[in-house]
Amino acid sequence: MIDYYIIIQMALNYFSKFTFATRTHASHNLKRALTQQSERRGDPTRYSYLLDSGRFEDLGDRVHPDLAKGLKVNNYEYMTEIQEKAIKQGGLLEGENLILTSETGSGKTLAYLLPILNQLFHHKDKHPTNPRFKLTKDTEDQMFLNAEEIAYKAQKEVATQKRLSFSRGSNGGDSQPKGAIVLSYSKELLSQVYSQARMLDLKERLLINRATSSLQMKTPVVEFITPDKTKGERELSEEEQFEISIKNVINNASWKLTDMLLVTPVVMSHILQSKEKYDPYDINPAVIVVDEFDELLQNPAYGQHMLTILRKFASFQTDKGNPLAEMNRLRQFIFTGATIPKTIATQAGSDALQQMQEWFSGSGIRHIRSENCHRVSAMVEQEWIDLDAVGAMGKHSEESELNLLVDLVRRSLTVLRHNSIMIFADSKKSIDKICDALLRADIKNLPYYQDTGLQGRQTTLQLFFSGELPVMVCSNMAARGLDTMQVDHVIQYEFAKNVVDYIHRVGRTGRMGQRGGVVTNMVRKGDQELVERIRGLIEEGQPMDKLFSRKRSLRKNIKRQGSQGEEQSEDE
Numbered sequence: 154m155i156d157y158y159i160i161i162q163m164a165l166n167y168f169s170k171f172t173f174a175t176r177t178h179a180s181h182n183l184k185r186a187l188t189q190q191s192e193r194r195g196d197p198t199r200y201s202y203l204l205d206s207g208r209f210e211d212l213g214d215r216v217h218p219d220l221a222k223g224l225k226v227n228n229y230e231y232m233t234e235i236q237e238k239a240i241k242q243g244g245l246l247e248g249e250n251l252i253l254t255s256e257t258g259s260g261k262t263l264a265y266l267l268p269i270l271n272q273l274f275h276h277k278d279k280h281p282t283n284p285r286f287k288l289t290k291d292t293e294d295q296m297f298l299n300a301e302e303i304a305y306k307a308q309k310e311v312a313t314q315k316r317l318s319f320s321r322g323s324n325g326g327d328s329q330p331k332g333a334i335v336l337s338y339s340k341e342l343l344s345q346v347y348s349q350a351r352m353l354d355l356k357e358r359l360l361i362n363r364a365t366s367s368l369q370m371k372t373p374v375v376e377f378i379t380p381d382k383t384k385g386e387r388e389l390s391e392e393e394q395f396e397i398s399i400k401n402v403i404n405n406a407s408w409k410l411t412d413m414l415l416v417t418p419v420v421m422s423h424i425l426q427s428k429e430k431y432d433p434y435d436i437n438p439a440v441i442v443v444d445e446f447d448e449l450l451q452n453p454a455y456g457q458h459m460l461t462i463l464r465k466f467a468s469f470q471t472d473k474g475n476p477l478a479e480m481n482r483l484r485q486f487i488f489t490g491a492t493i494p495k496t497i498a499t500q501a502g503s504d505a506l507q508q509m510q511e512w513f514s515g516s517g518i519r520h521i522r523s524e525n526c527h528r529v530s531a532m533v534e535q536e537w538i539d540l541d542a543v544g545a546m547g548k549h550s551e552e553s554e555l556n557l558l559v560d561l562v563r564r565s566l567t568v569l570r571h572n573s574i575m576i577f578a579d580s581k582k583s584i585d586k587i588c589d590a591l592l593r594a595d596i597k598n599l600p601y602y603q604d605t606g607l608q609g610r611q612t613t614l615q616l617f618f619s620g621e622l623p624v625m626v627c628s629n630m631a632a633r634g635l636d637t638m639q640v641d642h643v644i645q646y647e648f649a650k651n652v653v654d655y656i657h658r659v660g661r662t663g664r665m666g667q668r669g670g671v672v673t674n675m676v677r678k679g680d681q682e683l684v685e686r687i688r689g690l691i692e693e694g695q696p697m698d699k700l701f702s703r704k705r706s707l708r709k710n711i712k713r714q715g716s717q718g719e720e721q722s723e724d725e
């Protein structure tokens with residue numbers, strides 16, 4: 154007779170293969186946790202994605218010396234496959250437009266940071282940042298979005314006090330594009346990009362702004378550094394400081410003081426719309442990255458905003474009266490993702506995608522993909538628990554499922570390497586129930602979902618990354634992009650609704666091809682069809698994109714395929 158203990162025994166058989174290691178308590182600090190990751194990077198055998206690949210140092214002077222040093226200091230020695238292909242075949246460092254598709258945890262972030270930092274370091278050699286200006290922590294985070302509001306206030310103040318005259322609209326015109334905009338959909342993901350860029354910018358020469366929320370700014374836009382008297386710089390009067398500060402704001406100092414803008418599509422389109430009344434050249438990036446590109450272009454929540462952005466920066470048609478058309482040709486566009494429908498180059502599925510293909514058909518965009526793209530890592534062990542097999546014996550209930558989960562987690566915490574577990578469920582209700590059940594069993598955990606708010610999610614992440622928090626119970630919000638290098642066990646308490654979510658969830662463990670990751674899939678009746686398809690493809694070693702669906706409703710897709718008697722790709 155099948156009962157829970159047999160299932161747990163099955164799980165234990167898996168787990169017993171893994172070596173027991175002492176739990177490492179890292180620091181509370183996210184930056185330190187990231188630094189530790191970078192220290193471990195030194196050993197390429199740890200990361201199977203680095204085997205047989207070329208070295209960054211062999212790229213010679215194609216990489217700016219400061220970037221080469223940053224890579225070395227952070228132990229980025231070998232390139233991953235997607236990095237190497239993008240550089241050697243795709244012209245990544247020569248400004249080519251690229252779509253980069255590769256499996257989760259394969260270094261797409263570093264791939265797009267390379268041309269950005271390369272370009273910026275060269276630019277800084279010629280145009281060093283004015284040392285008078287230093288961004289404060291607060292302004293680094295929020296300056297961009299609030300610049301409009303501050304400019305408005307400043308204008309009013311100036312108008313009443315008549316302290317200085319100014320002309321609105323001209324920023325002095327940087328005629329050549331410079332700097333970069335990186336678009337991604339959450340502050341957490343943009344913060345990761347920020348940390349990685351900061352770690353590579355050893356001399357701290359870059360001004361990196363994150364514009365993701367409409368929080369009020371608490372500190373001045375520009376902080377004045379005490380003048381260097383040895384260089385003959387004199388102290389500025391308060392009046393002069395005020396004047397320069399306001400001029401900077403009004404003359405779009407926000408972009409002038411930005412080398413890299415990390416921004417969500419919603420905020421970016423807001424910035425563009427509010428800046429329409431200004432000089433169109435005021436935001437003029439040389440590189441534009443669209444991270445998690447399939448999600449940003451297909452999800453209706455972002456699609457319209459992406460259209461606004463693409464219309465401005467990616468339209469090459471002068472006949473439509475676009476003053477930026479010529480300039481747009483000079484920009485480099487990089488679209489990245491782990492799950493990009495394979496027919497993307499030929500069929501458009503959303504307005505934003507369609508528009509993008511139309512524009513790029515003239516200027517050209519290359520699609521570079523890795524061999525294992527759209528597959529889950531072969532280094533990750535997967536187990537499948539059929540809950541209905543248990544249900545058939547009359548013991549299937551929510552309580553018993555939660556008990557099973559708690560037993561799995563308890564066992565996992567005693568045998569796995571880092572004691573770091575992500576549990577996925579679909580609804581807030583399920584997540585709350587899981588958290589309670591784990592707490593009753595004295596297992597420390599926190600939820601990660603919309604309702605905890607940004608602050609709550611960031612605290613949870615920090616504790617989780619540092620090793621303080623062994624279990625994070627997550628919605629799909631945590632499925633994409635989070636660089637959870639330390640996670641050794643992913644449990645799908647509720648199975649993914651489609652193959653795209655499945656790939657991203659599984660990709661939170663075994664990143665960079667690390668060995669020792671485990672995924673436990675708890676499967677209910679309604680999941681069986683999808684699970685069978687996925688398992689079939691894994692066994693055959695096939696990529697999973699044939700199961701991608703535009704609406705992401707795989708079950709419908711399978712039904713349709715069944716009725717047509719053959720497999721068909723439904724992707725865009």
Ligand SMILES: Nc1ncnc2c1ncn2[C@@H]1O[C@H](COP(=O)(O)OP(=O)(O)OP(=O)(O)O)[C@@H](O)[C@H]1O
Binds near residue numbers: 228258262665
């Ligand atoms: N060449 C490299 N050598 C060593 N480590 C690397 C290299 N490139 C990237 N990494 C590290 O690998 C990890 C995963 O990279 P990243 O988060 O960019 O993956 P990704 O491909 O964007 O994954 P996802 O699709 O899940 O977002 C990061 O911790 C990153 O610092």
